[in-house]
Amino acid sequence: MFASPKRRRRGRSKKSQRSARPVLVLLVMILVAGSATVAWLRSERGEIWLAERGVASAQEHCAQLWQSSLLDGLMDAGIPPDSVVVHPGYPVEVEVGASCDLFALNLAVTRRLEAAGGQVAKGERFEDQGSSVLELWLGGKGYVSHRLLARRGPQASALQPPPPPKGLLAIVVDDFGHNLNATVRQLLSLSVPITVAILPERPASLRVLSEARRAGKEAILHMPMEPVAGSSPGPGKLALMVDMSREEVRRRLERALDELSGVQGLNNHMGSEFTQHPGGMEVVAQVLAERGLYFLDSLTSPHSVAYETVRRSHVPALRNDLFLDLDVQDPALIEQRLQRLIERARRKGTAIGIGHPEPATARVLQEILPQLDPRDVKPVFLSEILRSFPQS
Ligand SMILES: [Zn+2]
Numbered sequence: 185m186f187a188s189p190k191r192r193r194r195g196r197s198k199k200s201q202r203s204a205r206p207v208l209v210l211l212v213m214i215l216v217a218g219s220a221t222v223a224w225l226r227s228e229r230g231e232i233w234l235a236e237r238g239v240a241s242a243q244e245h246c247a248q249l250w251q252s253s254l255l256d257g258l259m260d261a262g263i264p265p266d267s268v269v270v271h272p273g274y275p276v277e278v279e280v281g282a283s284c285d286l287f288a289l290n291l292a293v294t295r296r297l298e299a300a301g302g303q304v305a306k307g308e309r310f311e312d313q314g315s316s317v318l319e320l321w322l323g324g325k326g327y328v329s330h331r332l333l334a335r336r337g338p339q340a341s342a343l344q345p346p347p348p349p350k351g352l353l354a355i356v357v358d359d360f361g362h363n364l365n366a367t368v369r370q371l372l373s374l375s376v377p378i379t380v381a382i383l384p385e386r387p388a389s390l391r392v393l394s395e396a397r398r399a400g401k402e403a404i405l406h407m408p409m410e411p412v413a414g415s416s417p418g419p420g421k422l423a424l425m426v427d428m429s430r431e432e433v434r435r436r437l438e439r440a441l442d443e444l445s446g447v448q449g450l451n452n453h454m455g456s457e458f459t460q461h462p463g464g465m466e467v468v469a470q471v472l473a474e475r476g477l478y479f480l481d482s483l484t485s486p487h488s489v490a491y492e493t494v495r496r497s498h499v500p501a502l503r504n505d506l507f508l509d510l511d512v513q514d515p516a517l518i519e520q521r522l523q524r525l526i527e528r529a530r531r532k533g534t535a536i537g538i539g540h541p542e543p544a545t546a547r548v549l550q551e552i553l554p555q556l557d558p559r560d561v562k563p564v565f566l567s568e569i570l571r572s573f574p575q576s
Pocket residue numbers: 358359406452453454
């Protein structure tokens with residue numbers, strides 16, 4: 185009789201221990217499953233899975249994996265390492281003087297890549313100046329990270345590059361990120377290199393970045409900067425303003441670069457005011473230097489000091505030569521401007537033009553650029569101009 189309340193108390197506490205145990209076990213299981221998922225996502229297989237779903241940073245990591253598979257494949261095919269030249273960029277270009285049958289080379293590379301979880305997206309065989317050429321576009325499933333050019337023939341043994349063109353023409357199309365409409369898709373599917381400049385934190389910024397990668401285009405951040413007073417519309421989200429602290433300028437720029445991870449460089453969206461002030465541009469230059477990115481001054485103000493300021497920090501920098509379609513939607517006028525740029529490239533060795541994702545611009549670029557003779561004026565990414573004309 186006396187013992188019963190005690191027993192009951194003991195019984196109750198046992199019962200509450202019993203009911204707490206499953207909750208605890210469940211919590212531990214969730215924790216274990218959670219950390220296992222995180223660990224898996226950080227593993228190679230996880231990175232590949234994320235990359236296939238368009239996560240730019242994962243695609244960047246996986247590019248290293250595809251590169252080593254590609255080099256292993258070349259080794260398997262008996263290609264000596266000194267016949268292989270790797271040009272960094274997006275996509276990475278790998279040139280090979282092939283001493284073996286190109287079919288065997290294709291097979292060896294494809295095998296290695298597929299074993300690692302990647303794939304060859306597109307392959308083509310053609311003849312060029314007496315050489316047989318194999319061109320492979322490869323990477324993960326759904327995106328391209330590398331372009332392989334293997335030559336076999338009279339030129340292959342010396343690995344001579346084709347004669348240099350008279351001029352390099354880099355066309356940048358900016359203001360991407362608002363949507364993924366037919367014009368945007370038309371531009372991304374151009375068969376020639378164009379550099380795609382994407383605004384941060386817009387509804388389609390990340391999708392355009394992912395599609396640009398898939399299409400093998402070079403992507404840069406189109407960073408909003410303050411225009412001179414009275415400009416309409418304003419520069420929009422994340423814009424760098426002259427009255428901001430250096431910390432705030434850095435914070436905004438880093439946030440934009442973190443979002444569009446994997447871009448190769450940056451050009452200014454608007455910025456006719458901001459680019460006149462060396463203070464803010466110094467911060468931009470610092471961040472670019474830390475991340476190994478290049479700068480293109482869109483040159484929205486004749487008084488811009490952006491190019492000189494960035495160059496002082498030893499960041500590779502370029503300047504826009506001509507806007508193709510500013511305030512113009514007439515294809516004839518846009519074509520005239522494009523022809524002026526082509527002529528400039530021929531005369532001076534390089535030309536850089538900026539256009540926008542408008543139907544008239546897309547039409548003109550699609551009609552003219554693929555028709556250019558690459559031995560005369562060659563359409564290239566911005567990074568190729570920097571590679572061909574390195575800055576001290
Ligand atoms: Zn812009």
